Amino acid sequence: xxxxxTEKSSKxxxxxxxxxxxxxxxxxxxxxxxxxxIDVQVYEKAQEFRPAGxxxxxxxxxxxxxxAIAPGIVEALKSSGCEVHHTVLKNIQGxxxxxxxxxxxxxxxxxxxxxxxxxxxxxxxxxxxxxxxxLNHRCIGFEQDENGVEIHFDGxxxxxxxxxxxxxxxxxxxxxxxxxxxxPNYIGSMCWRAVIKYRHELFNDxxxxxxxxxxxxxxxxxxxxxxxxxxxxxxxxxxxxxxSADEVKxxxxxxxxxWDESFxxxxxxxxxxxxWEGPICDRPPLSRWSQGRVTLLGDAAHPMAPAMGQxxxxxxxxxxxxxxxxxxxxxxxxxxxSYEQLRIERTKIIQARSALGEMRYYxxxxxxxxxxxxxxxxxLNDDFHKWVYDFKPSVKS
Numbered sequence: 001x002x003x004x005x006t007e008k009s010s011k012x013x014x015x016x017x018x019x020x021x022x023x024x025x026x027x028x029x030x031x032x033x034x035x036x037x038i039d040v041q042v043y044e045k046a047q048e049f050r051p052a053g054x055x056x057x058x059x060x061x062x063x064x065x066x067x068a069i070a071p072g073i074v075e076a077l078k079s080s081g082c083e084v085h086h087t088v089l090k091n092i093q094g095x096x097x098x099x100x101x102x103x104x105x106x107x108x109x110x111x112x113x114x115x116x117x118x119x120x121x122x123x124x125x126x127x128x129x130x131x132x133x134x135l136n137h138r139c140i141g142f143e144q145d146e147n148g149v150e151i152h153f154d155g156x157x158x159x160x161x162x163x164x165x166x167x168x169x170x171x172x173x174x175x176x177x178x179x180x181x182x183x184p185n186y187i188g189s190m191c192w193r194a195v196i197k198y199r200h201e202l203f204n205d206x207x208x209x210x211x212x213x214x215x216x217x218x219x220x221x222x223x224x225x226x227x228x229x230x231x232x233x234x235x236x237x238x239x240x241x242x243x244s245a246d247e248v249k250x251x252x253x254x255x256x257x258x259w260d261e262s263f264x265x266x267x268x269x270x271x272x273x274x275x276w277e278g279p280i281c282d283r284p285p286l287s288r289w290s291q292g293r294v295t296l297l298g299d300a301a302h303p304m305a306p307a308m309g310q311x312x313x314x315x316x317x318x319x320x321x322x323x324x325x326x327x328x329x330x331x332x333x334x335x336x337x338s339y340e341q342l343r344i345e346r347t348k349i350i351q352a353r354s355a356l357g358e359m360r361y362y363x364x365x366x367x368x369x370x371x372x373x374x375x376x377x378x379x380l381n382d383d384f385h386k387w388v389y390d391f392k393p394s395v396k397s
Contacts, residue, residue, distance in 0.1 A: 049125065
């Protein structure tokens with residue numbers, strides 16, 4: 001009999017795990033690892049959970065991963081978000097170019113679900129004891145040895161743990177401490193976005209609206225509960241940030257000056273201080289995510305452009321696979337080695353396709369420039385999407 005596996009079944013590989021970052025990725029990882037009997041503590045720099053973030057799409061691969069981590073949670077998310085059955089492509093004059101009925105549920109067993117980032121965070125946090133989430137803890141670095149990790153927080157606070165997971169986003173302090181890469185890579189796309197209580201007139205017929213302009217586009221997402229997420233991105237080789245909230249709002253309205261009033265109206269209805277402005281960034285793929293007793297997850301490990309909507313979905317895959325590695329491995333080194341082998345190649349491919357997809361939004365001659373016919377490009381996209389969305393965790397008893 002394998003005594004290592006016998007020991008593992010009665011006692012966790014590690015007693016304590018600290019997760020830096022209480023976004024959806026950090027919370028999903030906490031839920032996943034607590035199911036393995038591990039004491040998990042989550043540390044978040046924000047002083048409180050407040051309405052923030054954008055609308056995002058949860059695709060079948062992400063929903064299947066969440067359902068494996070926390071059975072029943074997908075149903076809770078459906079009641080907090082919006083199942084997308086119909087989408088529409090419009091031009092800036094408001095004319096319909098194409099309408100589509102989505103086929104995610106029929107093809108992959110889960111729908112495309114649009115939800116506010118904040119609502120997603122709330123649903124995940126509700127699955128955890130409130131006393132394991134520590135707010136107002138801004139990580140400033142860590143030190144580790146063979147016995148554990150000492151995490152340092154602003155205000156001279158420190159915590160000792162057996163394993164540290166950096167789930168702290170594209171500007172990850174944990175990643176920077178491990179690899180010292182500096183700032184993320186600006187990929188040439190500026191973004192403005194907000195979520196507001198607003199019922200767009202198009203939502204009577206469609207749950208997701210995409211408006212394509214000249215090197216500029218806009219998404220309108222029904223994210224449930226009467227809330228609309230609007231996202232506008234524009235090709236911009238150089239980026240500059242506005243100096244005030246009012247300037248941000250004036251700038252995006254100027255960018256939409258020639259657009260149909262129904263699209264401008266949602267921006268007009270948004271309080272200036274609620275509009276987020278910033279660059280779209282990613283980072284080059286890493287050949288490893290772990291050193292010693294420290295590893296990365298989600299945007300800290302594989303930040304990607306939002307073109308494919310796979311940031312959150314691949315993050316939930318990470319959390320599921322990390323849990324499975326704990327269930328199947330005999331020691332921490334084996335856990336982290338398996339985790340990297342399962343995740344790095346897949347996320348590297350999705351990162352690359354996401355960056356390419358972001359630029360395709362702005363290039364009307366993409367198929368011609370790559371020498372591919374429209375039929376060939378569609379076939380390639382269908383095969384790739386099947387590979388992405390078909391990720392199905394095996395639920396073990």
